[in-house]
Amino acid sequence: MSHPAALPPAAGIGLKPDHYRAALETGADGLWFEVHPENYMVEGGPRLAWLEALREGRALSFHGVGASLGGLDPFDRDHLSALKRLVARFEPEQVSEHATFSAHGGRYHGDLLPLPRTGEAMAHLAARVSAFQEAIGRPILIENPTNYLPFRSDFDEPEFLAEVARRSGCGLLIDLNNIAISAFNVGTDPYAYLRALPAKLVGEIHIAGHSEDPLLTDRFLIDSHDSPVGPVVWQLLEYALGLWGPRAVLLERDGNIPPFTELLAERGEAQRRIDQCRAAIHDAA
Amino acid sequence: MTPLERHIRLVSGFAAQQARQDDLAPLMDAGAAPGQRAFVYRNSGILAATSALVSNYPRLVTLMGESSFRDMARAFVTRHPPEKRSLVGYGRALADFICEHVDDHAMPWLGDLARLDRGWLDAHLAGDAQPIGAEAVAHLSEDELMAARFTPHPSLRLVETSFDLSSLWRTLDAGLAPKGQVQIPQRSAHHIFWRPAHEVNTAPLPGATAAFLASLVAGKPLAQACQSALTAQPGADLSAIIAFTFQSGLLTGLNAQGEHAS
Numbered sequence: 001m002s003h004p005a006a007l008p009p010a011a012g013i014g015l016k017p018d019h020y021r022a023a024l025e026t027g028a029d030g031l032w033f034e035v036h037p038e039n040y041m042v043e044g045g046p047r048l049a050w051l052e053a054l055r056e057g058r059a060l061s062f063h064g065v066g067a068s069l070g071g072l073d074p075f076d077r078d079h080l081s082a083l084k085r086l087v088a089r090f091e092p093e094q095v096s097e098h099a100t101f102s103a104h105g106g107r108y109h110g111d112l113l114p115l116p117r118t119g120e121a122m123a124h125l126a127a128r129v130s131a132f133q134e135a136i137g138r139p140i141l142i143e144n145p146t147n148y149l150p151f152r153s154d155f156d157e158p159e160f161l162a163e164v165a166r167r168s169g170c171g172l173l174i175d176l177n178n179i180a181i182s183a184f185n186v187g188t189d190p191y192a193y194l195r196a197l198p199a200k201l202v203g204e205i206h207i208a209g210h211s212e213d214p215l216l217t218d219r220f221l222i223d224s225h226d227s228p229v230g231p232v233v234w235q236l237l238e239y240a241l242g243l244w245g246p247r248a249v250l251l252e253r254d255g256n257i258p259p260f261t262e263l264l265a266e267r268g269e270a271q272r273r274i275d276q277c278r279a280a281i282h283d284a285a
Numbered sequence: 286m287t288p289l290e291r292h293i294r295l296v297s298g299f300a301a302q303q304a305r306q307d308d309l310a311p312l313m314d315a316g317a318a319p320g321q322r323a324f325v326y327r328n329s330g331i332l333a334a335t336s337a338l339v340s341n342y343p344r345l346v347t348l349m350g351e352s353s354f355r356d357m358a359r360a361f362v363t364r365h366p367p368e369k370r371s372l373v374g375y376g377r378a379l380a381d382f383i384c385e386h387v388d389d390h391a392m393p394w395l396g397d398l399a400r401l402d403r404g405w406l407d408a409h410l411a412g413d414a415q416p417i418g419a420e421a422v423a424h425l426s427e428d429e430l431m432a433a434r435f436t437p438h439p440s441l442r443l444v445e446t447s448f449d450l451s452s453l454w455r456t457l458d459a460g461l462a463p464k465g466q467v468q469i470p471q472r473s474a475h476h477i478f479w480r481p482a483h484e485v486n487t488a489p490l491p492g493a494t495a496a497f498l499a500s501l502v503a504g505k506p507l508a509q510a511c512q513s514a515l516t517a518q519p520g521a522d523l524s525a526i527i528a529f530t531f532q533s534g535l536l537t538g539l540n541a542q543g544e545h546a547s
Binding site: 041043044046071078079102103105107114150151215 | 287289292294296297300301312313314315319325330331333366367368369372373374409410412413414439440480483
């Protein structure tokens with residue numbers, strides 16, 4: 001299994017087709033990009049050409065949504081072979097997926113559906129992550145899910161994820177927005193959550209905005225990625241960087257997508273916090 | 286069935302609108318009820334699939350308005366849920382779905398518009414290939430040329446519609462919604478979509494040219510393609526059709542007798 005170079009401990013942006021040209025032309029220092037490989041599982045055409053051009057000058061991360069690592073269906077052969085082709089072509093610094101399932105019985109849900117945090121699910125997910133890593137020939141990171149309902153569970157989430165990582169050899173992608181939403185929706189302590197994670201497992205951090213449910217309003221938060229990062233998530237980022245040191249931080253935006261310059265400015269807020277974290281470590285030494 | 290299998294079956298069933306939120310109750314912490322919150326596990330997937338359709342059928346969205354399009358898209362998603370793990374090309378059955386529901390929208394040509402949007406998308410996502418020019422056949426005798434078969438560009442799509450949407454397409458393709466009542470002539474029309482380089486080209490196509498290209502795409506020799514053109518339109522200008530074919534970059538390989546496709 002190959003171990004490619006890691007992402008830089010800098011802030012990146014989730015790449016959107018509307019931003020291809022601006023993303024190619026920006027001179028932002030240390031900027032890297034993340035894409036869903038599923039959006040590039042095509043025969044040819046402009047989007048692959050854009051990604052190729054962008055990749056030449058920037059670090060790249062593949063953040064998959066279609067593997068359904070926690071699912072019961074066998075891995076989808078078309079998906080897996082398309083992913084392998086993309087990994088071979090673009091040689092991304094990192095490949096990540098989710099600690100969820102997204103398909104069942106031949107139907108793709110287009111969503112990241114929750115697993116129960118039981119011993120059975122832990123063993124199942126660890127085995128599937130191992131098999132997936134074996135299939136693509138690389139270690140991956142798995143991302144913590146958003147919690148919307150209090151499913152019966154035998155483990156706290158950090159313990160569950162760390163044990164899956166220990167058994168499979170994968171790392172963790174920690175989405176702070178998911179943790180903030182989970183804290184609100186199901187009453188977990190986000191700071192205790194971060195403290196419970198082994199720092200050495202954390203290979204990447206995600207930040208994003210969220211929104212209130214259209215019907216339940218301020219009683220229920222949705223992981224919509226359609227607004228700027230809020231104060232709660234920025235605080236969690238500062239806290240997490242303080243615990244773990246500088247890390248690759250990705251700004252995700254999937255709805256109400258602003259001009260690239262606005263995202264770049266927001267990404268600058270993340271970069272500033274990474275720089276402060278690095279300076280604090282330097283001062284302490 | 287193990288507890289994990291039961292969990293996945295129930296959550297998946299709820300997401301797929303085949304179970305009620307109360308069915309999830311046994312999966313919850315003691316005393317917790319799923320309630321309205323459970324719907325996030327259904328609505329997020331529907332939103333992802335309908336958003337993919339918005340991306341995949343942009344001119345249909347411009348015509349209908351995004352809100353109306355999303356209403357229709359939700360009905361489509363329920364009937365034809367995604368199977369592939371990538372939503373990039375999702376919605377191939379949309380044109381037929383629209384035609385099946387013509388009583389609901391009273392636009393008998395709307396399915397044809399979806400076919401044109403689809404033709405564009407398929408050309409956009411197709412493989413890359415280098416076109417050949419007329420010089421590729423310059424060394425052939427006339428008999429050899431007439432017997433030659435060609436490899437079409439992988440992006441080449443021919444779409445035949447029952448209504449002539451050429452004018453409406455031009456408006457929508459410029460990102461504009463048509464003003465006032467839309468008049469659509471009910472007569473057969475042909476469109477071609479292809480991507481010889483970076484971007485998709487599109488053009489309305491005379492029937493003779495469409496028949497000629499369809500014949501080449503089907504792997505027929507040039508003589509037969511010419512015959513098809515003449516059948517579609519007696520007296521069609523074959524040399525102009527052949528020149529258009531090469532100049533537009535519609536072919537990527539030649540298989541003359543005794544030669545392998547290049």
